[in-house]
Amino acid sequence: MDEMTRSRAANVVRPRTTRSHKGMYGRVVIVAGDEHFGGAAIMSATAAVYAGAGLVTVATAAVNHAALHARLPEAMVCTWTDAMLPQLLAQADVVVVGPGLGDSAAAHVVLQLVLDTVRTPQSLIVDGSAIDIMAAGHQHQTGTAQTVWTPHAMEWQRLSGIAIANQTVAASQAAAAELPGVVVCKGAPTVTLDGHVAFRNTSGGPAMATGGSGDTLTGIIAAFIGQFGYSLAVVAAAVWVHSAAADMVARSQYVALPTAVSAALPTLMAQLSHSNAE
Ligand SMILES: NC(=O)C1=CN([C@@H]2O[C@H](COP(=O)(O)OP(=O)(O)OC[C@H]3O[C@@H](n4cnc5c(N)ncnc54)[C@H](OP(=O)(O)O)[C@@H]3O)[C@@H](O)[C@H]2O)[C@@H](O)CC1
Ligand SMILES: Nc1ncnc2c1ncn2[C@@H]1O[C@H](COP(=O)(O)OP(=O)(O)O)[C@@H](O)[C@H]1O
């Protein structure tokens, strides 16, 4: 099994060219946050912006819009039933679906819209409640998007059928081989795999055991794919950066608040890109 280390992550986070514009760094659409879980959408979107995504739009329940603008004016917003959502999804480089999505009829409908719309070369990150809905067999991935699944151990048990106690790398690789794309088996440590190769994460720790850490990771993965392309190594580098930012916070904080982790991303990514530039 390979290891995702600081130096390998630094190879991904390359310096930006002078002639940059935001269209070069990914149009990200985040479909998340029903009326109970608005925080998940805000944390995912915050992480996507702070990890360098070019443009971020959040499709979330209307009740979350004011809070989102208050915390993250950089993000644009719409609802799940907005007439412009299908076009936004079709024009996105990367789509995240699932953080705080819930299990309502509306959640099932918007998930199916995403699955029917997002196609390669677009990338699709499936997290949280979207994993649960798909695991329950209600909906299948009809598109052929470049996919990243981000289950924690219980979500992976639901999706793969492997009991948490039996989630060895070999068992997870076999299950991942039956799924399209990359699987981020979140845990301590997180292992990122594609049915053939696996990267064990070398950063992170128990300060991350708090609600919102996984929502935050989805935004970082989306921003990394938008800037650095879709590959197992880029996803594993995003996992490393997420956990390394948490380690920075945990040096002086007992718990690595997901919003504090996002706030640490621009500094950490600057350090990595400078080391890459040397
Ligand atoms: N602020 C917001 O809006 C937030 C919104 N959120 C949104 O909430 C939605 C539900 O996501 P969820 O992860 O909270 O619930 P679920 O999928 O049922 O899993 C928890 C169950 O699994 C069990 N479990 C056992 N082992 C485990 C392990 N190693 N890792 C993890 N779990 C393990 C665990 O066992 P127990 O704790 O009972 O021992 C418990 O029974 C989702 O859409 C998410 O995005 C959250 O992100 C939080 C902040
Ligand atoms: N003890 C730990 N060591 C390392 N990483 C951890 C630990 N506890 C939680 N994490 C990380 O925190 C995140 C939790 O994801 P998840 O359970 O989906 O959170 P959320 O509440 O946002 O849904 C994962 O990336 C996981 O690897």
Ligand SMILES: [Mg+2]
């Ligand atoms: Mg989660």
